Amino acid sequence: MATADQVKALVRSHAEGDDDRFFSVAMQVAAREAKAGHSQVAQDIRELVDRAKAAAMQPGRLLRPVPVTQPRGDLAGLLAASYPDQRLSDLVVDKSVRDALERVLIEQLQQDRLLEHGFEPVRSLLFTGPPGTGKTLSASVIAGELHLPLFLIRLESLITKFMGETSAKLRLIFDAAEDTRGVYLFDEVDALAGDRSSANDVGEIRRVLNSFLQFLEQHRSTSMLVAATNHPQMLDPAIFRRFGLVIEYTLPTTEQARAIIRNRLTMFNTKGLAWERIEEAAGGLSHSDVTTAAEQAAKGAILKGEFVSTEGLVAALNGRRHTTYH
Numbered sequence: 001m002a003t004a005d006q007v008k009a010l011v012r013s014h015a016e017g018d019d020d021r022f023f024s025v026a027m028q029v030a031a032r033e034a035k036a037g038h039s040q041v042a043q044d045i046r047e048l049v050d051r052a053k054a055a056a057m058q059p060g061r062l063l064r065p066v067p068v069t070q071p072r073g074d075l076a077g078l079l080a081a082s083y084p085d086q087r088l089s090d091l092v093v094d095k096s097v098r099d100a101l102e103r104v105l106i107e108q109l110q111q112d113r114l115l116e117h118g119f120e121p122v123r124s125l126l127f128t129g130p131p132g133t134g135k136t137l138s139a140s141v142i143a144g145e146l147h148l149p150l151f152l153i154r155l156e157s158l159i160t161k162f163m164g165e166t167s168a169k170l171r172l173i174f175d176a177a178e179d180t181r182g183v184y185l186f187d188e189v190d191a192l193a194g195d196r197s198s199a200n201d202v203g204e205i206r207r208v209l210n211s212f213l214q215f216l217e218q219h220r221s222t223s224m225l226v227a228a229t230n231h232p233q234m235l236d237p238a239i240f241r242r243f244g245l246v247i248e249y250t251l252p253t254t255e256q257a258r259a260i261i262r263n264r265l266t267m268f269n270t271k272g273l274a275w276e277r278i279e280e281a282a283g284g285l286s287h288s289d290v291t292t293a294a295e296q297a298a299k300g301a302i303l304k305g306e307f308v309s310t311e312g313l314v315a316a317l318n319g320r321r322h323t324t325y326h
Contacts, residue, residue: 003032009178009221023049024222027115035118046116071151075176078169079184080152084140091141092259092287093134093249100247101138105145108224122244124216124225126189128232129249132286135228136187138247142224143183151176151184155191159208167211174215177223189227190234209236216242257282257290264294265308268301274310281317289320 009025030045071079088101107114107121114121125142127135143150158169177184186192193209213236219225227243229235240246252260257279262270282290293316300316301308 023052024111024115027112028120031115031118049112071176074169074172077157078154078173079176080154081182082140082143082150082152084144084150086137086140086144088141088145090263091134091137092252092256092263093138094253094256097134097138097247097249100245101141104142104245108146123221123223124219124243124245125227126240126243126246127226127228127249128246129230130251130286131230132288133249133251134287135249136185137287138249139183139185139226139228142226146183146224148224149180149182151182153184153186155186155188159191164207166208170208170211170215174219174221177219177225178221181222183224183226186225186227188229189239190229190231193227193235193239213238213242251284252282252287252290254279254283256287257285260287260290261294261313264291265298268298268308270308273308273313277310278313278317281314281321285317285320290317293317293320 010022010029014022026045026049030042030049033039033042033045071081088098088105091098091101093101104122104125111121127138129135140150142148153173158173159166160169173184193212194205216225216239225243227239258275261278261282282293285293293313296319297308297312297316300312
């Protein structure tokens with residue numbers, strides 16, 4: 001039998017006109033029945049879903065608009081909603097990172113096939129690495145590729161000094177993830193999930209972390225939970241076990257730095273640029289620093305009525321280095 005949460009999810013998705021979520025939850029019910037030995041019931045549910053999907057694809061059928069979601073009430077101060085249009089092609093990262101993100105997207109887009117065999121797609125991700133290496137952008141890419149809203153958790157509103165209030169707010173967020181499918185981003189999660197063995201730790205922080213760990217453990221919604229940190233060494237070790245996949249980001253290589261600059265200068269002729277000098281100036285900078293420098297050089301050239309030059313790019317890159325490290 002379907003769990004109470006699954007029944008509620010079915011009703012909510014039907015009321016909101018979210019067919020994808022409705023079918024996904026229905027397939028979860030089928031998988032649960034199959035595990036319980038009710039193979040005929042599981043097969044009946046799968047066939048009903050297949051027929052419903054086929055009917056939805058019939059020509060002339062009116063498609064219901066996807067509801068625009070904005071947090072309301074208590075959630076308005078805890079979540080910032082956006083609807084990213086970024087795609088995987090916008091991301092310049094290591095092959096290992098790209099392969100991991102592609103795997104996540106494939107599992108999400110083909111989750112019905114996994115659920116039919118009793119497997120769940122990855123729904124929780126932890127991104128680690130230096131600032132500006134593409135962690136937050138990756139969350140936007142996932143939301144954009146899956147056509148889902150991105151909900152940024154406002155940690156400044158979440159974390160309070162009052163006993164029990166932060167845990168209560170955390171519950172609101174996880175309940176929202178159950179109610180509204182989306183990508184929920186806990187940026188700088190180390191502020192929420194610091195090591196419990198820290199000498200500076202206090203009882204309330206430990207209670208918050210324990211609540212966070214418990215909510216992560218119980219997460220069964222169709223939403224994606226993404227956490228990002230620049231300081232993985234500060235996280236409690238238990239956090240890593242609560243995420244389905246941990247992806248490590250690094251500073252861009254010289255080849256990646258060149259690709260980032262080319263992506264930002266697609267409207268300019270870059271054939272005459274001295275790439276060795278540019279790559280040397282980009283060494284050690286983050287993805288966001290290189291992107292910002294390329295944009296600054298491009299805007300400067302436009303305003304002066306000139307071509308983008310090696311000197312302009314090198315100066316902009318060196319300027320970012322001075323800004324970042326001084």
